[in-house]
Amino acid sequence: MSTKTRLKTSAMIASLAAEGQATTSAPFGHALVEAAAANNRIVGMTADLGKYTDLQVFAQAYPERYYQMGMAEQLLMSAGAGMAREGFIPFVTTYGVFASRRAYDFICLAIAEEKLNVKIVCALPGLTTGYGPSHQATEDMAIFRGMPNLTIVDPCDAVDIEQATHAMAAHDGPVYLRLLRGMVPRVLDRFPDYRFEIGRARRLMDGEDALIISSGLMTMRAIEAADALAERGIRVGVLHSPTIKPLDARTILDEIKRDPQRPVYVAENHSVIGGLGESVASLLMNSGVHPEFHQIGLPDEFLDAGALPTLHDRYGISTQAMVKTLASRISLTHAS
Amino acid sequence: MHLAATTAIAPADISALRQRAYRIRRHALRMGEVQGQGYVGQALGIADVLAVSYFRAMNLRADDPEWEERDRFLLSIGHYAIALYAALIEAGVISESEVENYGSDDSMLPMSGMAAYTPGMEITGGSLGHGLGIGVGMALGLKRKRSRSRIFNLLSDGELNEGSTWEAAASAAHWKLDNIIAIVDVNDQQADDKSSSVLGYEPIADKWTAFGWTALRVDGNDLSALVDAFDTAQGPADGKPRVIICDTLMGCGVPLLENRDKTHFIRVDEDEWRVALEQLDDTYANQPSAEGSDHP
8 A cells, every 4th residue: 555645636725835835824815905904995896706816805804895796707897897987996806717718808898998997816827726727727818918908917926916916006007916815925035125016027046057037936936946956056047027918028138138148948837828938939039039948837738637736747837847847958058 | 667757747858859869860870971881770769768868867067078976878889889979969078070070080989989089988888798797886886985876878689698788787786786777779680680580588678677677668769758767767766776678660760761671780872861861850840849749
């Protein structure tokens, strides 16, 4: 009989935190409560996923500013547009799959076309549930990137989410945020100068052997991978680009041009089609900058169900998988 | 329906509304003539509803279309823009000279209604099934602000095909949004065919009632009946949203178009625009008073 721990399919509330990792509970919900204390135009709306998007924290603090709209995402988005038309700042929540696949037309025409001040906050981005394709928003950024006027934010951790929530509240216009919810790791505390700003990428680590440009939880992975590779004498830089659109073209180009010989790895918790990787690729092509270029992301497939650690390994977005990918390529380069 | 009409209707009021409806029809035909096309069948059909909405029911300021205390008119059905422009011209929100620019490049009157282009156009319509949901959000926002303004949302029978309309209908009743008055234009015509053939819509009133609305159904080209319905629908707050289902005749007021085979986009040949305008003038010249039929 095997003594190996049997990994189970993660339920909706699977945490991304490693054992012993510092976490914050419901960073979005608590940050929204803070923002709402300072701005009485903020309201919360959800489509039967208040508990699962951490909006419940807001609902408990401000029950009279909370709107349960029922399991009706098309209504959620159009009613959010209506609220914004009347001068409020609605934070509307559901899962990324439902916002992007089911409610697209309503976000596009009712919200984005009119530049309305609706903040669309969606849980389960990319591969953050093992529940299968019905809940895995692996192509949400690809769907939304073509929508004019919509800002797209893919935060790394609890620090990013807290700061992004305040930034979204202060920003005039529609925003889509890929939410990590529940017990969310805190990793950006390690970089005291770090500040989230819409439209800004930040260098977190420097290294001459390779550059990782990443967003979302893949920035956590990139930092862990860079630490692990440093122990083997491989120096990897990490540029965190939490705003996918508008992309911080200047910072990304400056960082790459600083050392054009460094291979570039773009890492994202999203399909390799249509997300950060292709955004950076088109930026580089349009700018005539041609470094060695690789993507680390999810394949163009409907993904398996299963336990998240298994799936992250299987699809190459676990820290170990990244270390393996980078170490083999970089040592090959060094050897040649 | 349980609401009682509050105001008696004076014949002079009907006569004045009749003149408004006539001029709305005329503005719409003129725009059609300028562009050589347009959804004039729908515009002629809905003109009486717009006359009662804009000149009896709603609170507006022609010189301040964004006046905070105005009633909001949401045109879900963007292709009816030609009709709403005609009403906004008649209301003095848009200059009548804009008729000459209808549908032209850089015009404030594009063929499909969009909020950014036109004063008094509250939302961007055209992708059907959006208006009532936006109306729910605005009505919730108005209640938050303790505003007495109301939402009027013009939908079509075809738009009832869209599931999102019914998401919004359920929500309006759930939130007790008695500050919404929906208007459904039933002309039994949508893009491919008669609406009743594309996707049967009856019993419309029973459906809205079952969703928790107060539903009224009237002849949408009978001004007296419309006034009665709109007055009734504006009755005291009772926690229920209201819908006025209006059966209308496409092309109403212009025999040439009333009698033409009905399609979503009624063909009008180049030499027929003048004929249509003359027929409209005749219709109103022949029935000048409110004493006879209310039909144009």
